[in-house]
Amino acid sequence: MAQTDTTEHVGLARVLGPAHVWALGVGIVLVGEYMGWNFAVGKGGAYAALMACWFAGILYTCVAMIDSEVTSTVAAAGGQYTQAKHIVGPLMAFNVGLYLVFAYTMLEAANAITVGFLVDTVATMSGHEGGLDQRPFIILAIMFLAWLNYRGVLATLTFNLVITAIAFTAIIILFLSTSGILGVGEMNHAALMSGQAAMPYGWLGVLAAMHFGLWYYLGIEGTTQAAEEVRSPARALPFGTLAGVMTLAIAATLTWYVCAGLMPWEYLGQSGVPLFDAARLSGSTFLMVLLGIGTLFATLASANGCINDASRAWFAMGRDKYLPGWFGAVHPKYRTPYRAIIFLVPIALIFALGAPLDQVITFSILSGLLEYTFMPLNIILFRRKWPLDTIKRGYEHPFHPLPAMVLLGLCGLAFFAVFLGYGTQLVAMIVFYIVVSLWFHFWRYRFVNRGAQFTMPWPKPRGY
Amino acid sequence: MARYTPPTQGKLGQIIDVIVLLIMAIGALYIPLWMGLAGSxxxxxxxxxxxxxxxxxxxxxxxxxxxxxxxxxxxxxxxxxxxxxxSFSVGALLAMIVVIVGYYAILLRFSEKEYREVIAEKFEE
Structure with a gap:
């Protein structure tokens, strides 16, 4: 343990700007437009998926507003975990840390599954018969990105910035090419969404679609994980996060418009790579290649950001002894949380190689949903314990407590949406968090320094 | 308030803690799959x-x-x-609500207890 004690207080390098924050947030999430969101179509039909997209957009706007205010004040690695530690308490922080790790690690696994599926699809289209073994591609994707993360955050997020921009541009080009703005329009919304195809499950389907509607944006809150590595957190984090939500709302709507206008809802609701399928239907080889590359880049960017975020959360918990202190080490040369990065690789592989895509996505969404439910509680307690005149915020979100109340209400709806069709996973995951909470409170917490974990230079909270 | 000094955890203890956490996490995610209870x-x-x-x-x-x-x-x-x-039963829906609300109630209650210790030690040193 001697090595841990000497390395755990080394800080992470402050090298990132607002564009990196945007790339981290959008890079993680943009893959949601390339795969996964379309399961919302399967749960409720195309109109339901669009409504879910916008309701989820409201949910994430609330998340970004709340998160930006707290993060512009709590600028430390671990993001919401560190917020919870200072505002709600250690047990909540431990749970939030695990939400982050599982949401991102499952998302990373989902990305790796999609890489394998895409390679297999392209091989089949190229004339290969019998299907490819997808596992080597899944393993290679995760190992390569883990290595990149191990080597340094600046290179990692610069890589993300480039491939995210390419993936986003591919969506815009597909939209312009198929919508009739450039060339002949190929959209058939009226015919493809007529009759029973309009609302196959009625309004209950709209509620159910909220489950996968979160996938359009899930992970944008990950921008806060880089708080300790950003040069100007009070400016860069709110700017990068809010710009990210706006980017995603636009990309999500364009994605829905293109896919719903090209595919029957029954196919779209079960497609593994819907944007790539949309490009195939356009009949353009250029678009097919572009969207194939876009899908690959979006999944790699997302997995890359997920490794970055999950490892920061695991590292921060190790540094505080919420987890064994061995994980709280920073690499002496690359200044990265290398032990946390390496440790999470096999966990991602277990799920990428052994679980179906919709299950892995649901696990990720559930952890995200639990985290979003924590956020309204967090901001209400933050404002109560430290009113606006007691701590200077880099950003103050407007209309408090309205965003918190809206967020709480939408989270309730989303829980019900997951319950419709995936109730067992919901209960199993919450039972896990209850058991692990008892384990932390009655066993693990004894290894944690009490006062020393409160590191913000804040005055004493009101009411204590 | 007396400052709390946590015990030092040995390497074996750290390894056991990680294994316990992993078993719980992988179990929670995989048991429904193995039992055929998971899935749409x-x-x-x-x-x-x-x-x-x-x-x-x-x-x-x-x-x-x-x-x-x-x-x-x-x-x-x-x-x-x-x-x-x-289709779902009202009983199953109520059970889900109780589990979720109960979970957050446990979290907030235990967190508050721990938080008071943190604040007491941090600001009364």
Whole structure:
């Protein structure tokens, strides 16, 4: 343990700007437009998926507003975990840390599954018969990105910035090419969404679609994980996060418009790579290649950001002894949380190689949903314990407590949406968090320094 | 208030803690899969000699199915007839609400207790 004690207080390098924050947030999430969101179509039909997209957009706007205010004040690695530690308490922080790790690690696994599926699809289209073994591609994707993360955050997020921009541009080009703005329009919304195809499950389907509607944006809150590595957190984090939500709302709507206008809802609701399928239907080889590359880049960017975020959360918990202190080490040369990065690789592989895509996505969404439910509680307690005149915020979100109340209400709806069709996973995951909470409170917490974990230079909270 | 000094955890203890956490996490995620309890409640209706019309597909839809590689209605029938079963009991819904609310209640209660110790030690030193 001697090595841990000497390395755990080394800080992470402050090298990132607002564009990196945007790339981290959008890079993680943009893959949601390339795969996964379309399961919302399967749960409720195309109109339901669009409504879910916008309701989820409201949910994430609330998340970004709340998160930006707290993060512009709590600028430390671990993001919401560190917020919870200072505002709600250690047990909540431990749970939030695990939400982050599982949401991102499952998302990373989902990305790796999609890489394998895409390679297999392209091989089949190229004339290969019998299907490819997808596992080597899944393993290679995760190992390569883990290595990149191990080597340094600046290179990692610069890589993300480039491939995210390419993936986003591919969506815009597909939209312009198929919508009739450039060339002949190929959209058939009226015919493809007529009759029973309009609302196959009625309004209950709209509620159910909220489950996968979160996938359009899930992970944008990950921008806060880089708080300790950003040069100007009070400016860069709110700017990068809010710009990210706006980017995603636009990309999500364009994605829905293109896919719903090209595919029957029954196919779209079960497609593994819907944007790539949309490009195939356009009949353009250029678009097919572009969207194939876009899908690959979006999944790699997302997995890359997920490794970055999950490892920061695991590292921060190790540094505080919420987890064994061995994980709280920073690499002496690359200044990265290398032990946390390496440790999470096999966990991602277990799920990428052994679980179906919709299950892995649901696990990720559930952890995200639990985290979003924590956020309204967090901001209400933050404002109560430290009113606006007691701590200077880099950003103050407007209309408090309205965003918190809206967020709480939408989270309730989303829980019900997951319950419709995936109730067992919901209960199993919450039972896990209850058991692990008892384990932390009655066993693990004894290894944690009490006062020393409160590191913000804040005055004493009101009411204590 | 006396400052709390945590015990030092040895390497073996750290390893055991990580293993316990991993078993709990992987178990929670995989047990429903192994027991066949996980997964979407989707069922497909078997249709004998399906036609595009009997599957409710109009001309535009049929054209898109064919472009996607489904040469006839039979090859797409399973996908087209797949539907979620959203029926549920009020008891199951109430159980879910109790589990979620109970979980957050435990979290807030224990967190508050721990937080008071943190604040007391931090600001009374």
């Amino acid at each position: 409640a989707v069922t497909s209706t078997a249709v004998e000699n399906p036609t595009w019309e009997s599957l409710g597909q109009n001309e535009t839809m049929v054209a898109q199915w064919e472009k996607l590689g489904f040469a006839d209605a039979a090859s797409a029938a399973e996908m087209i007839t797949a539907r979620f079963d959203y």
